[in-house]
Amino acid sequence: MTAQQFLDEYRADRLKEELNVVNMLLPRLLDAKSKIWMLTVVTKQDLWWNDRQNVNAYYTQGAYDAVIQEIYKQRGQQNFWHEYLSVAPVLSNFTSGAGEMLASNTGGYDQNIQYANLNMLLKTFDVFARR
Numbered sequence: 001m002t003a004q005q006f007l008d009e010y011r012a013d014r015l016k017e018e019l020n021v022v023n024m025l026l027p028r029l030l031d032a033k034s035k036i037w038m039l040t041v042v043t044k045q046d047l048w049w050n051d052r053q054n055v056n057a058y059y060t061q062g063a064y065d066a067v068i069q070e071i072y073k074q075r076g077q078q079n080f081w082h083e084y085l086s087v088a089p090v091l092s093n094f095t096s097g098a099g100e101m102l103a104s105n106t107g108g109y110d111q112n113i114q115y116a117n118l119n120m121l122l123k124t125f126d127v128f129a130r131r
Contacts, residue, residue, distance in 0.1 A: 046088035
């Protein structure tokens with residue numbers, strides 16, 4: 001298997017697992033008695049920066065968002081608030097356990113972009129805490 005084949009399969013597996021987790025949480029999110037603030041944080045932005053429109057569309061228009069919209073529909077916007085954010089907490093290449101480079105950082109993704117997105121994450125935490 002090539003590194004690219006591995007990455008494609010790994011990504012598909014992780015997206016599938018992510019969707020499984022949010023679907024497992026769905027019943028508890030729907031029957032919670034109090035208001036819920038949910039934050040979906042998509043990490044490793046430094047690896048997929050050039051493909052950010054597709055990544056954003058996956059989360060905001062696909063199966064993942066269908067689950068989020070179901071929560072809004074059943075709980076109402078007064079009882080559920082959700083945000084999507086993406087960040088790269090640490091700038092690093094994606095390597096295997098053996099140290100093999102599987103994916104390198106995206107050219108053009110620099111510390112200014114990283115700091116701006118980390119700042120947005122912190123501001124969102126602040127807004128959540130004040131609600």
